[in-house]
Amino acid sequence: MTRLRQHSVIPGFGLTLGYTLSYLSLIVLIPLSALAVKGGAQPWSQFSEAVFDPRTMAAWRLTFGTAFIASLINAFFGLIVAWTLVRYDFPGRRILDALIDVPFALPTAVSGIALTAIYSQNGWMGRWLQPLGIKAAFSPLGIVIALTFIGLPFIVRTVQPAVEDLDPAVEEAASLLGASRITALRRVILPALQPALIAGFITAFARALGEYGSVIFISGNMPMKTEIASLLIVTKLEQFDYAGAAAIGLLMLVSSFVLLFLVNVGQWWSTRHLRRVA
């Protein structure tokens, strides 16, 4: 195509192009480039001090570790929930299905204080965990719980369509060839769901890395112990350390871009791969 655009009788190309690009630049591109410049254009020594000092390193370990564990828990239960919702009929199925979207819709501050109330030592769950010696609220476990809450819909809503799209002929073939149902699940169905499961896992993980509202109430925010990376940005801003905040923010932004890029590449690869197989 040599021309910039194909001819069309419909009016409004110039107007909508101009408006879309201006608005996009003002709201998204210029602000994000401010982060790239403020974060990236500082002396390396200053950048590395902001990003690698012991307190920040502890926050990175905590943020990535809790996000990873929460996403693993969600991958396991999310797969079961997605399978159950698509394949079985039981009373309350539609309510269960609707509940999955609650973490999307509920403001994170509300989830945060509700989870804290439940898991603090007098709460509905906390009072059972306390005698077992498990401290849920104000500990890394609390952060894992909050991130599991936030991440579940990402896995379920990614795996659900994949379960719906499973080809019944394949399952039939496995059964006709004498595979037991459990073997079929393990050897035929699970591999077919794997791409969706991985995509859901990475999306939930990326979301968990940046989560703030639902975590800061239940975490207790103790430096070196239960302080997540997002909170560190807020702390630095409150101390007017803009460069330090921008450095941490830039690194977080780059990690989530890389993760979501991987998801897109994976989806592109699996559709192309599947098409070739078909």
Added chain:
Amino acid sequence: MAITSRHRHSEPVWMRSLFIGASVVFVGLLILLPVISVFTEAFRKGVAFYITSISDPLAMSALRLTVVTAAVTLAANLIFGLAASWLIAKFSFRGRNVLLSLIDLPFAVSPVISGLVFVLLFGAQGWFGGPLANHGIQVIFATPGVILATIFVTFPFIARELIPLMQEQGAEEEEAAVLLGASGWQTFRRVTLPNIRWALVYGVVLANARAMGEFGAVSVVSGHIRGRTNTLPLHVEILYNEYNFSAAFAVASLLALLALVTLVAKAALEWRIRVEERPAVMDGVMEEVA
């Protein structure tokens, strides 16, 4: 839905019960319990206390800022969503896919960073902070900052609903209208708008929930000035940090109610959109049969 008799090779009963049981317990404990607890905690000190808490002047001013912010945000993103989807769906031009990915960018940016970028632009040491302050304009720790951050986090919502639908619908109807002598505006209002109205409402409903409930981004830019730059979610945080738990949950219950209403509206709209799309699906089936 996919539950049909075609799944003859189903799991043994014990396994099916195990899966259903695990799902119900997991979702019940993880998701349902917090929702219930919001309302029980809100009414712990009785109905009178609940009503006092939500009608408190500071809560009311937070509600006012939340509603104003959501209204401005939705209007701005609605106009953008219509312009962008018209551009992307009705014309084919170079760089269209790049533009699509750029529109999605804010989805990949975490809440605190969505606020941070505006502090870097308009804060005291920001690019535009100094010059604007000289003219007496304050963005950060003021309403404009709250609105900007909210626009940013909800930026893709409406466009994201409209673009795929309008791409699927193609440009033939609009081309016919223009060739029959309709103006661009008439074409949009009489031809395009009726075709996309439910998707439009759907996008607005989802964007509204996020706009009214946003916490991280708004928290960074607002400065938490009570009665002035406090939104409802921030008000919840302040009350909670003052150990005024019942009042915090009372205000939180308003937001939880908004979330539940949003989910019901979302389900109703999805049903509506499916119903409206059914004739088109049937056409496809008929073509395949023929």
